[in-house]
Amino acid sequence: MVKPSVRVRRVRATAPARARAVALVEPGVLEPGAWAVRTAKLPVWPVFAMFALLPLWWVLGVFYFVWPFFGALLVALLTIRGRVRMPPGTVFWLVFLALVAISATRLDKVTSLVIFGLRLGHLVTAFVVGIYVYNLVRDRVPWTRVARPLALFWLAMVALGWLGVLMPKFSFPSPFELALPHGIRSERFILDVTHLDSTEFNKFSENPIYRPAAPYPYTNNWGTAYCFLVPFVLAYLKSVRRGAMRIALLVSLPLSLVPAFLTLNRGMFIGLGAGVAYLLGREALRGRIRMLVPVVGILMLAWIVTLFIPVVDMINSRTSSTDTNKDRFDLYAQTWSAVLHSPLLGYGQPTTVDTTHAAEPLGTQGMIWQLLFSHGIPATLCFYLLLAVVARRLTASITVAGLWLSAAPVIAMVVTPFYAYIDPNMSVLFFVVALGLAALDGPVNRQDQQESSA
Template sequence: MSDTAVRGRRLRWPVRAVAAVRARAVAPVEPGVRDRGAWVVRTARLPVWPLTAMFGFMPLWWALGAFQLAWPCFGVLLFVLLTTRGRVRLPAGTAPALVFLGMVAVSAVRLNRATALATFGLRLGLLATAFLVGLYVYNLARDRVPWARIAAPVCAYWVAMVALGWLGVLAPRFSMASPVELALPNGLAAQRFPQDLTHLDATEFNRYSANPIYRPAAPYPYTNNWGTGLAFLVPFVLAYLTAVRRGPLRVFLLVSLPLSLVPAFLTLNRGMFIGLGAGVLYLLGREIARGRVRLLLPVAVIVAIGWLVTLIIPVVDLIRNRTSTTDTNLDRFDLYAQTWAAVTQSPLLGYGQPASVDTTHAAEPLGTQGMIWQLLYSHGIPATACFYLLLFVVARRLAAAVTATGLWLSSLPVIAAVVTPFYSYLDPNLSVLFAGIGLGLAAVDGAVNRDPGAPR
């Protein structure tokens, strides 16, 4: 009896010490935690390496020409890991996301030819993968995997995107066939959409113009995708910098942020500036309404750096020159009007996918030039409304964030909603968006491990 009592007294202090360390290492990032099981440790942890393979190795997938084609395969991997682990936590927005995916899948009945099933399946796979990335990241963070480990692959993706943007600045005419493009069957390789996805181009420009404007695009096929990716990644990178105070990746991010402004301005993406501006105004409005001004300094620094870059790059003149020579605004408005007229003919399910100028079925690329137009034309009005409902539900939940990290992530659904009339992001950028949303939702829903060096 005495020996047992002594052993009992010896066990009390280590237990208390471990509890104290764990309390410091696993601290709620945001107040108002609602989940009573927030402190429950899962026995089967999800690995981080799938995110590293997806985002961290992006330059390799781009060089192979498999960047977008292989992306849904990673979604299958995440789905297998989630279902194998079991007991998956579902964040806010899961219900509208599942309904939206169901509506998109049903719209396949509107495809007018069997050969369109391949591109439809690719787009559906990109959508499903994005939601799976958000779900996977959410559960990783709720399992108290260190925040820095979860966010590092997406930050590496950002560094690689900036580097490839500079490839477009320094070697604007870089173009070559990728291994995947060379391996495609002749009939498939001759089509414009597969060729755009697999061919390696540093920039997008008019090859028939006497004075072409080279706009950085790599690793994406179109420069608008590069601008959308930057709009989603800048808040993510700023959230990482506010949450992680040490490490070599932090140094890379601090250097890459100002460097990204040169290729960003050369894209001439007006929608990118509008989206980032809307996100900043949203955050500043929330902070001012609560009587806080802590975001004013970093925002002022970013704006000042951007203004200095405009002294070197005549961005306004370049945009004015482009719009005056191509009638891009009139072309867009005309395309929007034609797209809406077509939507009224099939409002419930749309047409399955955007129309392409490379077929005999459409004289104009209807359902392009914006996420909202692609969703309306391809999948109908109900699916589009469900997508916006998803962004609203997520934005409302993220509005509970009060830390600087949570605030930057809370701007993502707002930016995503604002850029929908201008650019489509049904590509890996959608996965980037939901990776940030997943981290933000985890922070406001439960305890997460914000200290990568603490014992677990």
């Protein structure tokens, strides 16, 4: 007897798109592919173009202006990818950005929106860079690939620092500066960030001291970047045991001491010293001394450089021949007095006022003063809370490389009374911090490495 054939119809379970994005796959129940979350891979090339091509952006005169455009590109790529992971402290940063944006209502003239928008663009870009790098590492993109653009940024900065050492009077208008209308180019800040100068010096001094600054308009910016990048370089050297980049960084680190010392940046020395003291203190509390060897080695190199460069004498000569300290304290006092008249939102951006012997804008000469004056006390508190949250999270680092990265937010807090970094340096800081946070919050691809980055 022949059994009648029965046609079996296979029915595939379906679920709404929102459910498919969050549902757990039960093995043996449904086809995993039907429930898998599909996300686009984040490319590394935008970060490479942003950081590694620093010499090109500087020569064109668009170093400060191209940054927000890259930030917009990263936002687009993150949006396309979907399911973006957020690092610790995101809430504080979002509130901070909102307060900064609202402070634009305190600007006294419409034309000020150009510079305000540029600074806001740098803040947003730094936040996006941090998220992008964080997700790259969490997606297990090889650590060396993610870190390489920042390593090339460091090498370019050291090379341009040596340009200031060897050609201290190098000064030319950039192509972008020449293309700007005269009205915009005449703005002091715009002129500073578009003109190509290898050093910063007092044009009114009979015996000026040429201090390396390129690719930045001010030597203090160079010193700030140096503070943020030295821990990163040491973390890279500890994480990556072979390759041309490791050799280049090994050579560049002692070479960088020459332009670093010639900047005469006291705040830079204080920031790095605080970072080293923080790391040694953490290790001492745990009964370990492994950080002493690299620290002693760096201090020995620094001491050797001082045998050829009388750094202390040069700093004393600079401070004795100028009123830099007196001007700073006078500026700080006037800034705080102005903040008390607008404590919630500040004034939008720094404003010009005569100090005792100079004319510098209120709200400059330090990150804390710029935040207080430009955006108010609540925004300033949010910024410090963000750094505190990140620093607290990074205390979980246990490897030597991770310890070096954990020093970055501490250094950032210590230098705030002296240096402002609402510029590309903010993105540098968030790049470094994101590398450490991502390694703590998820698995890291350790290909070509003998030790994790955090």
